[in-house]
Each structure stands twice: as structure tokens, then as C-alpha cells.
Amino acid sequence: MSDLFDDDEPGAGGNAPTLSISDLSRAVKRQIEDGFGHVRVRGEVGRVSRPRSGHVYLDLKDDKAVLASVMWKGTAQKLRTQPEEGMEVIATGRLTTFPGQSRYQLVIESLAPAGVGALMAMLEKRRAALAAEGLFDPERKRAIPFLPRVIGVVTSPSGAVIRDILHRLRDRFPREVLVWPVAVQGERCAPEVAAAIRGFDALPPDGPVPRPDLLIVARGGGSLEDLWGFNEEEVVRAAADCSIPLISAVGHETDTTLIDFAADRRAPTPTAAAEMAVPVRAELHADLARLDERRLAAMARLLRERRERLRGAARGLPRPQALLSERAQRLDMAGQRLPLALSRMADRKRLRLGERAAALDPSRLRAHLAEPRAKLRTLSLGRALSRRIEKARDRLGSTRLRPQDLSTRIRDGRARLDAQVQRIERDAARLLPERRRALDLASGRFAPLASAMLADRRRGLTALSRTLETLSYTRTLERGYAVVHRDGLVKRAAQVSPGDALQIEFADGRVDVTAGGDAPSRPKPKRKSPPPDAQGSLF
Structure with a gap:
């Protein structure tokens, strides 16, 4: 086994230098960067990762290979079209390695869609996703107001679009217009347009800046890349969430953006949007004139019909003279009978007054009051007690008993009599103040009543005396007449x-x-002696 690890044994390549991993990685990095310092590749975007650092990591692939790629934060912020999975792009950059994972990657310096077809595919994919959320449903659409008071316009203040809108509004029906300036192309287009829509929607109804009744998002025509800002998701969501009715007027008739699907109405041009916003004032005046003519004609026709109906009804009514003649005659007859009826009624009232005056004679009143007064005088507690004692003695004297029983009965009787007398005295002591108060109360009530009755009788007597004086012949004598007497009236x-x-x-x-x-x-x-109270009269 020692032979296996023998360093002195010569072999193939034995004279090659020994390199460290880092030296080898750096050498490979230099070789690749020198050979591929500037490349341009075309492929489909695969996996896309966006960490918090702001860098973008993605894969570019075709049907046989995958190339790892990275975009630093500065480059990613400058992109007009952000990469999405499935999008075909053309990436320009430099090839390098990442020694930490022993792989090579493309550092992207610019990225663009690979033709209009790629943009259209991405646009269709985004439209389908937003439609699945219900942002384009017809139920979300709101009606455009007939005549808005304030119109908000989101567009570029320096282009011809705003001038066309203002000119068209002035020709049709001048309205107050608020312009929110935005960039309608480039990187700032989507965030500024979305912010403008949300800003108009956030205005309070009674604030210093009037809240628009209608919004118009407008831009002139351009290529798909120029109009791409109105296809961004944030713009579409802002238009869908806006509570103010919105008209989309982006591009020309053939141009279609995603904001057109989210808006309440789509106008083919900015000028057409102004025509949708307000009616023609001259046409309104003409319509009002026609309606006024119809109103006047209808009123005239109605008056004619009512006049004819009134005339027909009047022909069926009787004449006023016929209605009033009978009642006038009855009134005349009643007027003729009135003096006689009044005279008779006065006679009846005078007779009744004489009868009542005779019944209210003061002497009769005194006689009526004398009897209760005498009863009050004769009413005395002592006399009542005396009468009761006399009755008891009479009953005692009429009773025949034995001497013993008589003495017992006398004692019992005396005891009962004494108790009865005491009870009567107590009752009298108790009742006497009450009876006195009642008598005083009755006397107090009687005095005003008697005074009132005497006053009434006095007034009646005075009235009768006045009547008698009025009817007396002495009034006639005062007017210059005289009465002749000779054992009576001559x-x-x-x-x-x-x-x-x-x-x-x-x-x-x-x-x-x-x-x-x-x-x-x-x-x-034959002479007749006149009665002592005889009185002559001329009547």
C-alpha cells in the first residue's frame, strides 16, 4: 500500500504544476470573460426570482440548454418591460462564472422582448389572468353621467391630446376640466397613471379641489411598446377600483390596451372620449324647444277639451233666477211675518215675566224663611232632654211592681237613666259643635243666596215698575194731555x-x-163709588 502513495513514482503529466481550486476558478473566469466579453442571446425566460436586494435572477433556455442569468438592481430598474416566465427575449451582456457554485452565468446589461409576438403573448397571458379575477366583468361597469359638472383628464399636458379634448368640450358643452399631468410613455408611465387615477378617486366631495364626476385617461397613438404602460397590472387595477366612471381613450381605433377592458367605456380616440363625456348643447336647446312646443300644444288642446266639457255641463244647469226666485219669495213672506211674530213673542215673554215677578214677592220669601228660623229657635238640647226624662218617668209611673222590685227597678232605671243622661250629654257635647258649625255653614251659604235672591227679585220688581211707569197714563199727561174726573173718569x-x-x-x-x-x-x-185703588187710563 505504500506504493500507492509514493510521490517519487513518475507518471503521465507528472511535470504539470499543482493549482488550488481558487486559482483554477479564477483562471476559468478570466478565460470565459476574455472569450465572451460581449454576447447577445435569444431564449425563453424560465424561472424568475426577485429577492429584496432588487437584483433579478432568471434562467434563459431553449429546447436543449439552460443559461443562468442575473440582472443587477440598476439594470432591472431601467427595463421598460419586466421579464416574465414564458416570455421570449433577447438578452445582451457578458458571460462570467460564479466560483461559489462552479457555474457560469450571463450578466444581463439589456433585455428586450424578442419581437411583437412575444409582447402579444405576454399581453394575452396577463389579460387572461386579470379577467379570471373578474376585473373585466360587465357587472362592474358604471353608467356615464349625462352632463358631468367636473371632468378629470389624465394625460400629458404638453401633447395635442389635451388640446383636442378641451376644444371638443368647448364646442359641444363647456365644462370644468381638471388635468392631472402624467408621463404617457416610458418607465414612469404606469406608476404615474395609476397614481393619478387613485388621486382623483381620493378627492373628497366637498373639498377645496372639486371631485370629478367623470375621468378620461387619454393618449395618442403609438407602437405596442409605446403603449405598454397602459397594459401594466397596477394601471388596470387602479382603473377597476376607481369609483368615478372612467373612459379609456388610449391610442387610435386599432390600438387595444388592458385599461380599455377595465374602464367603464372605451373611446376609439381622445376626441371621441370628449364627445362621449358631454352632449351637444345646441341639440339640447332644440330638444327643449320641441318639448316646449309639444307642452304648449297639449295645454291648448286640454283647455279646449275642458272648455267644451264646461259648456256642455253649463247647458244642463238651471238658470240662477229659477233657483233663487222661490227662495226669494219665501224670504219675503218670512220678512212680512217677522214683526207680528216678534210682537207676539214679546207679549208672551212679558206675561211670563209678570207671572214670575208675582211668584218672587219679598213677603212670600220672608214667610218662607220664617218657618226654618222658628224651628231653629225652638230646637234646644235642654228641652229634648226634659222630654225624654218625662217620658221615662211616665213609663216608670205606669209600671206596677212590688216594693222590692220597684226599688230595684228604680235603682236600675236611675242607673240607666244616669248613664243615658251622661251618654246624651256626651253626644250633645260632641254633636253640639258640629251642629253649630253646620248651622253656621248653612247660615253662611244662606245669606249670600238670600241676598242674591233678593237682588234678583229687586231687579225684577224694578223692571216691572219701569214697565208700569212706561205704560202709565202719567207719561201721557206729561206730553200735554189732561184727564177729566167726575165721580170717576169722564x-x-x-x-x-x-x-x-x-x-x-x-x-x-x-x-x-x-x-x-x-x-x-x-x-x-148711576154713581158708583170708585175703588180706593182705582186709577184712570187713556188706553
């Missing part, structure tokens, strides 16, 4: 003979006169 001249002693009553007194002249002779009427 009513006719035939009752007076020459030489008769007469009394003429005036308003202020009587005058004795003697009748003279040639009066016709007549038989003297």
Missing part, C-alpha cells in the same frame, strides 16, 4: 152736564172746575 162729553163739578188732572196736579155751556140734557148715570 170719557165722553155726553157724560157732562152744565154746572157739574169736575176735576181736571194735569201732570203736576188737579184743578176743580164747573161745567158751563148748553150741554144736551141726559139722564144722570
Whole structure:
């Protein structure tokens, strides 16, 4: 076995120098980098890894081999199209080795899709993935407002697109326009467009900056690579999440981007987007004029129909004179009967008043109050006690008993009588204040009632006296008339003979006169003594 490890034994290549692993790796690295310092390869992107460092590790492959590749952070940030698995690309860089794993790899300095077909394939793959999430469903689409108050436009402020939109809006229906400037091409396109859509959507309704009622994302035509920013996932998701209705106007009619599927409406051109946003004011004025003409014609037709109906109904109504004539006649008749009815009613009321006045005579009231007052005077506790004692004595005297029983009954009777007297005295002492209070209360209530009744009777008597005074003949005397008396009231001249002693009553007194002249002779009427309370009257 010692022969196996004999270093002095010569062999093939025995004169070659012995190298370390590191020296050999460096030698291989130099050889490969010198021989392949600049290469350009075409292949399909396989596995893609993006660690937190920002570098991108990927595999480039074809049907027979796999080439490990790496892009440093600076290069990856500058790429216009990020590599995705299955994408065919053309990579430019330098070949080197990684001694830590004994492998060679391509350090990519630039990466581009291998033609339009590769971009279209990647675009179709991304569209299918986003559609599977439901971002393109018709149920998510919102209706465009008929006449938005504020329109937000996401586009480049220096291009012709914004001028075309503003010009078209001014021609159709001028509206307030807010422009959010963005880059519409290149690396900054996708993040700026997504930020603009989300920024418009985040504006408060009552904030200092008015919140748009409609958004337009617009860009002019270009190649697929120029429009690629509107195919990025962040732009599509921002458009799908926006709560403001959005019109996509990217490119020309033949250009299609993924934002077109996520937007609520797609316009073939930016000018067409402005036409979709607002109606034509002149057409609205014309429509309003036509509607106003129709309204006036309908009102005129309605008025004619109602006028004809009113005339037809009026022909069926009776004349006002016929309706009022009967009621007017009844009113006239009632007016003629009214004075007589009022007179009769006044007579009835006057008669009833006289009856009530007779019933309310003060003398009757005094007589009515005298009886309760006498009962109150005669009511006395001592008399009641005396009567009860007398009755008890009478009952005792009428009872015939033996002397012993009589004395016993007398004692018992006296005891009961004394107890009864004490009970009566207690009851009297208890009831007397109550009865006095009740009597005082009744007297207190009686006095106002009596005063009120007397006042009412007094007022009635005064009214009757006024009526009597009004109807008395003395009022007539005060007006210049006189009354002739001769053993009574003289009513006719035939009752007076020459030489008769007469009394003429005036308003202020009587005058004795003697009748003279040639009066016709007549038989003297039988004289009647007038009643003491007789009173003459002219009526």
C-alpha cells in the first residue's frame, strides 16, 4: 500500500504544476470573460426570482440548454418591460462564472422582448389572468353621467391630446376640466397613471379641489411598446377600483390596451372620449324647444277639451233666477211675518215675566224663611232632654211592681237613666259643635243666596215698575194731555152736564172746575163709588 502513495513514482503529466481550486476558478473566469466579453442571446425566460436586494435572477433556455442569468438592481430598474416566465427575449451582456457554485452565468446589461409576438403573448397571458379575477366583468361597469359638472383628464399636458379634448368640450358643452399631468410613455408611465387615477378617486366631495364626476385617461397613438404602460397590472387595477366612471381613450381605433377592458367605456380616440363625456348643447336647446312646443300644444288642446266639457255641463244647469226666485219669495213672506211674530213673542215673554215677578214677592220669601228660623229657635238640647226624662218617668209611673222590685227597678232605671243622661250629654257635647258649625255653614251659604235672591227679585220688581211707569197714563199727561174726573173718569162729553163739578188732572196736579155751556140734557148715570185703588187710563 505504500506504493500507492509514493510521490517519487513518475507518471503521465507528472511535470504539470499543482493549482488550488481558487486559482483554477479564477483562471476559468478570466478565460470565459476574455472569450465572451460581449454576447447577445435569444431564449425563453424560465424561472424568475426577485429577492429584496432588487437584483433579478432568471434562467434563459431553449429546447436543449439552460443559461443562468442575473440582472443587477440598476439594470432591472431601467427595463421598460419586466421579464416574465414564458416570455421570449433577447438578452445582451457578458458571460462570467460564479466560483461559489462552479457555474457560469450571463450578466444581463439589456433585455428586450424578442419581437411583437412575444409582447402579444405576454399581453394575452396577463389579460387572461386579470379577467379570471373578474376585473373585466360587465357587472362592474358604471353608467356615464349625462352632463358631468367636473371632468378629470389624465394625460400629458404638453401633447395635442389635451388640446383636442378641451376644444371638443368647448364646442359641444363647456365644462370644468381638471388635468392631472402624467408621463404617457416610458418607465414612469404606469406608476404615474395609476397614481393619478387613485388621486382623483381620493378627492373628497366637498373639498377645496372639486371631485370629478367623470375621468378620461387619454393618449395618442403609438407602437405596442409605446403603449405598454397602459397594459401594466397596477394601471388596470387602479382603473377597476376607481369609483368615478372612467373612459379609456388610449391610442387610435386599432390600438387595444388592458385599461380599455377595465374602464367603464372605451373611446376609439381622445376626441371621441370628449364627445362621449358631454352632449351637444345646441341639440339640447332644440330638444327643449320641441318639448316646449309639444307642452304648449297639449295645454291648448286640454283647455279646449275642458272648455267644451264646461259648456256642455253649463247647458244642463238651471238658470240662477229659477233657483233663487222661490227662495226669494219665501224670504219675503218670512220678512212680512217677522214683526207680528216678534210682537207676539214679546207679549208672551212679558206675561211670563209678570207671572214670575208675582211668584218672587219679598213677603212670600220672608214667610218662607220664617218657618226654618222658628224651628231653629225652638230646637234646644235642654228641652229634648226634659222630654225624654218625662217620658221615662211616665213609663216608670205606669209600671206596677212590688216594693222590692220597684226599688230595684228604680235603682236600675236611675242607673240607666244616669248613664243615658251622661251618654246624651256626651253626644250633645260632641254633636253640639258640629251642629253649630253646620248651622253656621248653612247660615253662611244662606245669606249670600238670600241676598242674591233678593237682588234678583229687586231687579225684577224694578223692571216691572219701569214697565208700569212706561205704560202709565202719567207719561201721557206729561206730553200735554189732561184727564177729566167726575165721580170717576169722564170719557165722553155726553157724560157732562152744565154746572157739574169736575176735576181736571194735569201732570203736576188737579184743578176743580164747573161745567158751563148748553150741554144736551141726559139722564144722570148711576154713581158708583170708585175703588180706593182705582186709577184712570187713556188706553
